[in-house]
Amino acid sequence: MQDTGKVRNIAIIGHGNCGKTSLAEAMLFTAGKIKRLGKVDDGSSALDYEEEEINRNITISSSFHNYTWDKHQVYLTDTPGDDNFLNETLFASSVCDGVVFTIGAVLGVKGQTVKFADIVAEKKLPTIIAVNKMDRERANFEKTMDEIKESLPLSPVVLNMPIGSEEDFKGIVDVVSGKAYLFDGDKGTMTETDVPSDLEDDLAILRESLMESVAETDDDLLEKFLEEGDLTEEEILSGLRKAVSEGEVAPVCVCAATKNMGTSTVLDFINTYLPSPDSRPNLVATVKGSDDIVERKRSIDEPFCGLVFKTMADPYAGRLTLIRIYSGTLEGDSFYNASKDTTERFGQLYVLEGKEQRPVDSATPGMIVAVAKLKETVTGDTLCTQDAPLILDSQKPLAPVISFAVSAKKGDEEKLFGSITKMLDEDLTLKLTREQQTKQVLISGMGKVHLEVVGSRIKRKFGVEMELELPKIPYMETIRGSARVQGKHKKQSGGRGQFGDCWIEIAPLPGEGYQFEDKIVGGVIPQQYRPAVDKGIQEAMERGVLAGYPVIDVKITLVDGSFHSVDSSEMAFKIAGSLAFKKGAQEAGLVLLEPYMDMEIRVGKDHVGDVMGDLNSRRGKVMGMDSDGKSEIINAQVPQAEILSYATELTSMTGGLGSFTVAFSHYEEVPSQISEKIIAEKEKED
Numbered sequence: 001m002q003d004t005g006k007v008r009n010i011a012i013i014g015h016g017n018c019g020k021t022s023l024a025e026a027m028l029f030t031a032g033k034i035k036r037l038g039k040v041d042d043g044s045s046a047l048d049y050e051e052e053e054i055n056r057n058i059t060i061s062s063s064f065h066n067y068t069w070d071k072h073q074v075y076l077t078d079t080p081g082d083d084n085f086l087n088e089t090l091f092a093s094s095v096c097d098g099v100v101f102t103i104g105a106v107l108g109v110k111g112q113t114v115k116f117a118d119i120v121a122e123k124k125l126p127t128i129i130a131v132n133k134m135d136r137e138r139a140n141f142e143k144t145m146d147e148i149k150e151s152l153p154l155s156p157v158v159l160n161m162p163i164g165s166e167e168d169f170k171g172i173v174d175v176v177s178g179k180a181y182l183f184d185g186d187k188g189t190m191t192e193t194d195v196p197s198d199l200e201d202d203l204a205i206l207r208e209s210l211m212e213s214v215a216e217t218d219d220d221l222l223e224k225f226l227e228e229g230d231l232t233e234e235e236i237l238s239g240l241r242k243a244v245s246e247g248e249v250a251p252v253c254v255c256a257a258t259k260n261m262g263t264s265t266v267l268d269f270i271n272t273y274l275p276s277p278d279s280r281p282n283l284v285a286t287v288k289g290s291d292d293i294v295e296r297k298r299s300i301d302e303p304f305c306g307l308v309f310k311t312m313a314d315p316y317a318g319r320l321t322l323i324r325i326y327s328g329t330l331e332g333d334s335f336y337n338a339s340k341d342t343t344e345r346f347g348q349l350y351v352l353e354g355k356e357q358r359p360v361d362s363a364t365p366g367m368i369v370a371v372a373k374l375k376e377t378v379t380g381d382t383l384c385t386q387d388a389p390l391i392l393d394s395q396k397p398l399a400p401v402i403s404f405a406v407s408a409k410k411g412d413e414e415k416l417f418g419s420i421t422k423m424l425d426e427d428l429t430l431k432l433t434r435e436q437q438t439k440q441v442l443i444s445g446m447g448k449v450h451l452e453v454v455g456s457r458i459k460r461k462f463g464v465e466m467e468l469e470l471p472k473i474p475y476m477e478t479i480r481g482s483a484r485v486q487g488k489h490k491k492q493s494g495g496r497g498q499f500g501d502c503w504i505e506i507a508p509l510p511g512e513g514y515q516f517e518d519k520i521v522g523g524v525i526p527q528q529y530r531p532a533v534d535k536g537i538q539e540a541m542e543r544g545v546l547a548g549y550p551v552i553d554v555k556i557t558l559v560d561g562s563f564h565s566v567d568s569s570e571m572a573f574k575i576a577g578s579l580a581f582k583k584g585a586q587e588a589g590l591v592l593l594e595p596y597m598d599m600e601i602r603v604g605k606d607h608v609g610d611v612m613g614d615l616n617s618r619r620g621k622v623m624g625m626d627s628d629g630k631s632e633i634i635n636a637q638v639p640q641a642e643i644l645s646y647a648t649e650l651t652s653m654t655g656g657l658g659s660f661t662v663a664f665s666h667y668e669e670v671p672s673q674i675s676e677k678i679i680a681e682k683e684k685e686d
Helices: 020-030 051-056 083-094 111-122 141-151 197-215 219-228 233-245 263-273 413-426 448-462 527-543 570-588 605-617 646-654 672-685
Strands: 007-014 063-069 072-078 098-104 127-132 156-158 160-163 171-174 180-183 190-193 250-254 283-287 293-296 305-314 318-327 334-337 342-345 349-353 356-360 368-372 382-384 390-392 402-408 431-434 441-445 466-469 476-479 483-491 498-508 514-518 554-562 590-603 621-627 632-639 659-669
Touching (some): 007 111, 007 263, 020 098, 020 127, 051 448, 072 263, 083 111, 083 448, 098 141, 098 263, 111 141, 160 197, 197 219, 219 233, 233 250, 233 263, 305 390, 382 390, 402 413, 402 448, 402 646, 413 431, 441 448, 448 466, 527 570, 570 590, 590 646, 590 672, 605 632, 605 646
Parallel strands (some): 007 072, 007 098, 127 250, 156 250, 514 554
Antiparallel strands (some): 160 171, 171 180, 283 293, 305 382, 318 368, 334 342, 402 441, 402 466, 431 441, 498 554, 590 632, 590 659
């Protein structure tokens, strides 16, 4: 049985191209878990193994592995750094006990870095910072540290001074012990050496700063530091452990992952500073069937409790359900799903190791395990014992921000939509809807790259190609004025003819949809034919008059008409109603309407001006501004036609720092010059 005190559950988080996967690879190699130091660039990584990840050289899905280092068992999650796959990182960070926050020494702090740091700070996750790529051209540790201090809601304390940089990066100075080490090539190990003379003054300054930072987090240490001006190595270490666990400081180490330099220090930092599962704050949950709140220790001695945080489609095992174990032990062949109030049987428990799965007999706190082919259990479900049922809060998926019309490239629509449905279980940010007005099926996601990756996976796994195109805008038509018109359908040329005659009054009905009022007095139109007039009008409204878009917000009053005792029929009056409506709508004056969307856009202060100017260029109306302390919040209403690719454009404008939500607001009249273009384009289509 594992000693929970020597278990670590960590996520590696950071911006795209900071070397997260390379660092994870080096950690696994140095710990002896894998036999070869794989590389992302040549597709040999043990963690980025899906075809789409290899082709794009980025992490798309969180991947999982584990290793043993100095008698500690560490469960590791490598997360994506691209905004298109932010949801993966959110869910991974919601079930880990600590974070290795990776920052590239060349690119430094980017927009995504700030976004990920905000997530870590909000979740109060114990964090160590690994400044990676110290061997690269233009690597600059001091500049990177300045950016971290200025831009991130983390409190960095430098524990590693780099010896050299770029091609001369060759070792570290441990600020706590005051010892220096040189790297043994790419073995991941180090050899002690003398502190370079040119770094001795910097070491003294950093050690003083470190002691101050640690002392400020503990009253006893602060008192001693003020009295004696010094702390022992053990006092610094114990103070750091406590401060990191409480999220007050983030120790900084340096490395060059692709050359396996400094990796052993990262492994040591994880063991030393990041907490074990049972030292994290108690779980807070809701008692099933009530609003009562209960706390539970994250201990092996407590009843079993776990959370389903991810579902994966595996080509061999089928659907894999991933579970984070929080308390007790999961073993046997069944568990109670408190969210579904059902007991579900399972076969084998697995620990994921890249694309491989290792069978295990049981799972204890801190472990992430997978189960295949569950029928009822989905992401977000709480698993526990039936005699101590509780419900854990789970991470809510992000709302999609971009939509495309989706179709099968070669016409196999049934197979395509069946495949997309399977992907919906795996990817909670993916949505499939049908636009009633345009009759298009829309697929929505976090960005175009996200949806392209979904299409690539569907083609690879299910053999059907997905085609994307910008969705049609669901324009509407309405009338400006009123009119009184006759609709007459007469066809009498031998035999039984057709005769229907009606007079209607047509008037605007803003925001009220459609209303039909029967004001016929006497029997000028028999009762049985009047509903046919209404039906004919509604069908004509659906087909549109101006440009073929549905007509809305109209009141029709049936006021007069005539009939023929032999030739009149429901069909004749239906046609008469349709004719009357078309004529009346044209006389009343038709206009085109477009949907406006409510947008809430969150950006930094530096980007407010650019975003506001851009909204104006999109015919948007800023409704107000607010601030939540971290971001400026712009509330606006913008025509849907102007924001079809806004996700990509906002990322470009704000360097990845902006985000937004969007929801339908209302319809407004399209400006005449734009309306003319839309009508002309529609006529070409028809």
